[in-house]
Structure formats: structure tokens, C-alpha cells
Amino acid sequence: MPLLPVALLVIAVTLMINPIGKKYPDSLRADGQRGIVESCNANNTGQHLLVSFNTRGYGDVKARLTVPSTYTEYHIGDSVTFFCKLKKPERRTLYENDYTAALRAQGIIYTGFVPPDSIIITGQSDNLYWRIRRLRPLAGELLKRSSLSAPACEFLTATLIGDTSTLTEDTRQLFSSAGIAHVLALSGLHVGILIIVITVILCPLYIFRLRRMRLLLTIGVLWLYAVFTGLSPSVTRAVVMATAVSGGLILQRRYFGFNGLLLALCVIVIASPRQLYQPGFQMSFLSVASILAIAPLINRLNRKNRVTFYLASMAGVSVAATIGTGIVSAYYFHTFPLYFLIANIPVLMILPFLMGGGILLMLLEAAGLDPVWLCIIIDTLYHAIHAYAGLIATLPGATIDNLYFPAWLAIPYYLTVVKLIAAIYLRRRSMRIVCVTLVCITTFCFSASQPVYADEEIFLTRDTYTTTCLYRNRDKVYMLTTARPVNARDLINKYQRTYSDYLGRHGADSIRLVSDTVTIGSIVKAGCLTTIKDKRYITVTGQPLPPPDHCDHLDYAIVCRGFRGNVLDIHKEYAPDTILLGNDLHPRRHDRYADSLTLYKIPFRSLKQK
Known part of the structure; x- marks a missing residue:
């Protein structure tokens, strides 16, 4: 493998340079900043743009901008000028999930909120790269306007176009539990299926012995597809390797798989060093390396029996890829599917027909036709995969969850x-x-x-509309909140996403809402009075409070959103040792209370996030 020293040198230099370790200011004022929209997603909160731009002294960076409007639609390749304050994303507490490293690996340094009147479209990039990239949402529209069912349309949008934003969380979780989540992300598997489709379409060239032309056209189509999908690491790796194979056939040279893999690694890392730190890049190259090294050892059957050899090959590839990426997948996603082998073989047999049908459907839709019969076939194939995944996911011990390790x-x-x-x-x-x-x-x-945790732990969240804390008692997590019961369920769903890593590390399956009167561990709650170990709290929200003579000595009074009285009266009537000003108070009310308490030298602490 002559490219091995070169690949090791490239990796070593990239690690020494450490592109994700570059320091940037915590905030940046964008006054008339010009950039290019690389991606755009819309939901009920507005449009979310990924914009790349050049900064003086810091080079090219990316920012994720939120525009709370869908009146003006933004598209890939649009040149925009925007005015806003950009901030580096960071965790508000140590207990929240940390997404900052993942964002930096993608080159996303800043986030910003841009009012609709503070961003304008100044033009559109017309070079070939952006013209191809703009075809991606158009291809998605072709699938959406067909007679496909919504789930099948979302699946094909992910597996053909690479847009996973429309996939539901239930679908992602189902495929992950069954051990076939890799099907939803573009990879060498999808590129291989695309090569089969191209080979079938260009079959006449093979018949007329124009084999080199067929290979050159195949290489061209694959690179167009790579640009079309945004040059993701897995697709680029597969296309580089396919190019090396085709180039070897054209030049009548022998091809060695590891050299093609190392060539792809060098090309991608040199072009974009940040890719080395992305999970998709790592898992893509590790899986192929494992397949090249291990799969031939697993499948030793004779090629004469093609069906048996094909099934054994699929099993060998699945096992080899899992060996190569199992620990990386478990590190990033904290789960490991146990039935991946029996799940993958039927799915890999159906997927080529499903993707081939999807490509044919897009071509027919582009020609103005809507083949209902083809949509029925595609729906049937997808529902077969979905039903099978559901069967595997419900088997006892389908996954090992909550895997956390250094x-x-x-x-x-x-x-x-x-x-x-x-x-x-x-x-x-x-x-x-x-x-x-x-x-x-x-x-x-x-x-x-594996660390050893204390039996109990309590911490305050950084919600701006409620005062909420989470209390852990062994492997159970409870929520104490000033939110109304009708809003508490939405808050629990939000926190289960925000603190999913915290819950997983401690083996907690969910967050439970604490009732008004309850005793849990060292917490005793009775209405607005709460005792945590030996400290007594009263929560002041504007709701009626118990008479002062019914309250024992109070250590803290927490003044929260909803209270509009005089904070000095709280101190006068209940005499707490310290008053805590909640993070959910309106900033002006918070500052007025703080000034009053300071003036009268009353001990207080602000819980406001700085």
C-alpha cells in the first residue's frame, strides 16, 4: 500500500493543525456581511440557513441563521447580505447535551437570529457547482408531487437525495433500534446501487463494445451525483474509489481496494481538514477498511453457487462493517443493535429495487407523468422494510442502550x-x-x-419562561416546575431531548413530573413550600401563598415569573435568609427587584443567565 505513508502523514498534519481548535471571538457583529446560502430548511419557527462567509482575520466560517419568516424564500446558492449579532453556540449548563464540538467539526462557528428586514438576497451564484446543488430541492419536489405515501416519500428523499430533515423521529429511532440506521444516510451502499442503475442504463454501450466510454460516463455521473448531494464524506469516498476502479479498468491496471480507500482519504482531508473530526467520515472509512480486511475471511463459499455466495457476502459485509464501526457508533450514538445481521440481509435485498424505482419515478415525474402503479410498488416495498424493522426492533434485547465511555x-x-x-x-x-x-x-x-455517581443530584435548568429544576434519585429523574400542568408535558419532552445524555449516563428512561404534594428521597413538597435536605424554599409565582405563621424558618424565597408585587413585602412577611430572583423574570422587573434589595441591603442572588 504505497499510499499508506502519505495518508498517515496527512492525518498527522491535520491533527497537529487542529482545524476545529482555532480560536474565534465569542461574538461577532455582522453589519452588512456578505455570504452564500449552503443549505436551507423551513419549519414552524421560520427558515434556518447555513451561510458561509469570509471574516477579516479569521478566514472562512459558517453560521447558522434563523429567519423567523417564510415570506421571502431562500435557496441554495443565494448570495445574501445580513445584519445581526453572531454568537458562538455553547451549553447553558454542564448537564445539557454538548453539540458545540459537532458543530465546529462541520465548520459552524456562530449562530444568529436575523429579523426578516435584516437580510436581503443580492444575487445568485451561477457557477456549475451551485447550479447542480440547486437541483437537489427540485428533485425532492418531484417526489413530493407524486402519488407516493408520505413515509415512502420521506425515505426516498433521504436515500436518493440525502435530505434527512423530513424524516420523523419515530422512523429514525425504529431504524436505529433494528440496526439499519445506515440505510437512511447516504453512503457507499447507495452509490453502489446507483452504479448498478447507471450500468443498466448504459448497457447498449457495452453491447457495442464502447466499454471505455461507458466507464467515463459512469465516472461523470457519479461526480455529478456527489456534487448534487453536497459532497458528503461517505459519498465522496465512494465516488473516489469508484473513479479509481474505473480508471484502472480504462488504463488496464490492477486495482487494490486499500489504495483506493487511502486515496479517497487523502483527497477529502486535504480538501476539507474538518472532515476528519466528523462521525460520518470516521464511520465511512472504518467500515470500508473493515469490509476490505474482514469480509473475505468470513465468506469462503464457492462462487459457483451464486445465491448462497451472494447471501454469505451480504452477511460478511454486515458483520465486517459492524466490527469496524461498532465502537465509534456506540461512542457517538450510545446504542448498539444486537440483531443487525438478521435485519440487514432482507433490507439489502429490497433496497436496490426500492431506490431503482425511486430514480425511475423521478425521471417520469420530470417528464410530466405520474405513474400510480410505480408508486404502489414503491410504497409496498417501503412498508415491507418498515414492518420488518418494526419486528426486529420489538424483539427482546434488540439494543444495548446508554453506552457511555471515553x-x-x-x-x-x-x-x-x-x-x-x-x-x-x-x-x-x-x-x-x-x-x-x-x-x-x-x-x-x-x-x-465507568464513573460512580452520587445517589442524589439536583440542578436548575435555564428555561426563560419557567423556574424548573431536575432532581435525580438514583436512576429516576423528577421535574419540579412553576409551569402550568397543561405546559408541563411539552416541557418534559423538551428536556428529555436537551438532557438525553444526562439521562442515559444515569440509566434514567424518562423525566417524571412532581405533583403538588409528594415526598421523594430528600425532597418534601407541599404546594409552594419545598424542603430539599435541610433547606426550606418558598416559590413565589403570584399564586396565593400560605400564611407566614404557617411557615417555619425559610432559607430561600424564589421569586419567579408571574409575581408582580413588591419584593420587599416577601422579605418582610416571610423573612427568608436569601431571596433568589428567577431566571424567568422579565429583565426590567428583575433589575428593579435587584435594585430594591440592594438598596435595603437584603441578601439576594440572581439566577439570571449571564
Whole structure:
């Protein structure tokens, strides 16, 4: 593998440069900043734009802008000028999920809120790259206007166009639990199916012995597809490898899979060093490397029996890819499907027909036809995959959830994988002993890396409309909130997403709402009075409070949204040791209360986020 030293050098240089470690100011004022829209998604809150632009002294950066309006529609490749304050995304508390590293790996440094009158379209990029990119939403519209059912349309939009924004959370969770989530993300699998479709379409060139022309056209179409889907790492890797294979056939040279993989790695990392830090890039290259190294060892059947050999090949590829990406997938997504093998084989058999039908459907829709018969076939195939995924996902022990471990654990894991491959190739007893030893070491490292948590923990969230805290008692998490009961369920759903990593680390399956009168662990709640261990709190929200003579000594009075009285009266009647000004208070009311308490030298603390 002559490209191996080059690939290692490229990776080493990228790690030393550390493109995601570059320092940027915490905020940036964009006054007439010019940029290009790279992507645009719309929902009920407005339009969310990914804009790339150049900053003085900091080079090219990307920002995710929210425009709370759909009156003016923005499209990929639009040149825009905007005015807003940009801020670096950051966690509001240590307990929230941390998405900042993932955003930086994608080059997204800032986020901003842009009023509709503060962003204007100044033009449109007309070079070939952006013209191809603008075809992507048009292709999605072709599928949407067909007679396909909504779920099948969303599935084809993801697997053909690479737009997963329309997929529901239930669909994502179902495919993940069944071990076929990779089907929803564009990868070499989808590029391989596309190559089959192109080969069938260009079959006449093969018949007339124009094989080189067929290969050149195939390479051209694949690169157009790569640009069409936004040059994602997995698609670009597959296209580079396919180009190397086709180039070898044209030049009548032998092709070695690992060289093609390393060539793709060098091309992508040199063009965009940040890709090295993205999960999609890592899993794409690790899966292919594992398939090249392990799959031939698994499938040793004779090629004469094509059906058996094909089924064994699919099983071997699934096992090899899982071995290569299992720990990386578990690290980023904290779950591991156990029935991936039996789930993948039927799906991989149906997927080529489903994607092929989707491509044919788009061509017919572009010609002004709406083949209902084809939509029925596609719907049937999709519902077969969906039903099968649902069956696998409901089997006992379908997934191992809540997997959290440090990144360094990948080192002993991949050492074990390398020794496993060596043991199979060399067939030496010493290698098998070393492999078993490394398995034991990896298992021990995983167990030793698990932290020990306290039995109880309570912390305040940073909600701007309620005063809410989460209380954990072993593996149960409870919510104490000033929100109305009708809004509490939405708040729980929001927090289960925001604190999903926190819940997973502690083995909690959900967040439970605390009733008005309850005793849980060291918490005793009776209306607006709450005792946490040896501290007593009263929550002041504007609702009727108990008479002062019915309250024992109070350590804290929490003044929250809804209270419009005089904060000095609270101190006079209930005499708490300290008054806490809630984060949900209106800023002007908060400042007025703070000034009054400071003037009369009353102890207080502000819970307002700074």
C-alpha cells in the first residue's frame, strides 16, 4: 500500500493543525456581511440557513441563521447580505447535551437570529457547482408531487437525495433500534446501487463494445451525483474509489481496494481538514477498511453457487462493517443493535429495487407523468422494510442502550480487531492468546472507565419562561416546575431531548413530573413550600401563598415569573435568609427587584443567565 505513508502523514498534519481548535471571538457583529446560502430548511419557527462567509482575520466560517419568516424564500446558492449579532453556540449548563464540538467539526462557528428586514438576497451564484446543488430541492419536489405515501416519500428523499430533515423521529429511532440506521444516510451502499442503475442504463454501450466510454460516463455521473448531494464524506469516498476502479479498468491496471480507500482519504482531508473530526467520515472509512480486511475471511463459499455466495457476502459485509464501526457508533450514538445481521440481509435485498424505482419515478415525474402503479410498488416495498424493522426492533434485547465511555477506549478495541484479523490470517495459537488477552483488557478498561455517581443530584435548568429544576434519585429523574400542568408535558419532552445524555449516563428512561404534594428521597413538597435536605424554599409565582405563621424558618424565597408585587413585602412577611430572583423574570422587573434589595441591603442572588 504505497499510499499508506502519505495518508498517515496527512492525518498527522491535520491533527497537529487542529482545524476545529482555532480560536474565534465569542461574538461577532455582522453589519452588512456578505455570504452564500449552503443549505436551507423551513419549519414552524421560520427558515434556518447555513451561510458561509469570509471574516477579516479569521478566514472562512459558517453560521447558522434563523429567519423567523417564510415570506421571502431562500435557496441554495443565494448570495445574501445580513445584519445581526453572531454568537458562538455553547451549553447553558454542564448537564445539557454538548453539540458545540459537532458543530465546529462541520465548520459552524456562530449562530444568529436575523429579523426578516435584516437580510436581503443580492444575487445568485451561477457557477456549475451551485447550479447542480440547486437541483437537489427540485428533485425532492418531484417526489413530493407524486402519488407516493408520505413515509415512502420521506425515505426516498433521504436515500436518493440525502435530505434527512423530513424524516420523523419515530422512523429514525425504529431504524436505529433494528440496526439499519445506515440505510437512511447516504453512503457507499447507495452509490453502489446507483452504479448498478447507471450500468443498466448504459448497457447498449457495452453491447457495442464502447466499454471505455461507458466507464467515463459512469465516472461523470457519479461526480455529478456527489456534487448534487453536497459532497458528503461517505459519498465522496465512494465516488473516489469508484473513479479509481474505473480508471484502472480504462488504463488496464490492477486495482487494490486499500489504495483506493487511502486515496479517497487523502483527497477529502486535504480538501476539507474538518472532515476528519466528523462521525460520518470516521464511520465511512472504518467500515470500508473493515469490509476490505474482514469480509473475505468470513465468506469462503464457492462462487459457483451464486445465491448462497451472494447471501454469505451480504452477511460478511454486515458483520465486517459492524466490527469496524461498532465502537465509534456506540461512542457517538450510545446504542448498539444486537440483531443487525438478521435485519440487514432482507433490507439489502429490497433496497436496490426500492431506490431503482425511486430514480425511475423521478425521471417520469420530470417528464410530466405520474405513474400510480410505480408508486404502489414503491410504497409496498417501503412498508415491507418498515414492518420488518418494526419486528426486529420489538424483539427482546434488540439494543444495548446508554453506552457511555471515553474515546481512548477505541485504542484497545482496534488493537483487538487487528490481532483478530492477524489470528485468522496466520492461524497461530500465540495470536489467538494475544487476541483473547486484548479482549479481556478492553472489557476491563470499559468497566474501569465507568464513573460512580452520587445517589442524589439536583440542578436548575435555564428555561426563560419557567423556574424548573431536575432532581435525580438514583436512576429516576423528577421535574419540579412553576409551569402550568397543561405546559408541563411539552416541557418534559423538551428536556428529555436537551438532557438525553444526562439521562442515559444515569440509566434514567424518562423525566417524571412532581405533583403538588409528594415526598421523594430528600425532597418534601407541599404546594409552594419545598424542603430539599435541610433547606426550606418558598416559590413565589403570584399564586396565593400560605400564611407566614404557617411557615417555619425559610432559607430561600424564589421569586419567579408571574409575581408582580413588591419584593420587599416577601422579605418582610416571610423573612427568608436569601431571596433568589428567577431566571424567568422579565429583565426590567428583575433589575428593579435587584435594585430594591440592594438598596435595603437584603441578601439576594440572581439566577439570571449571564
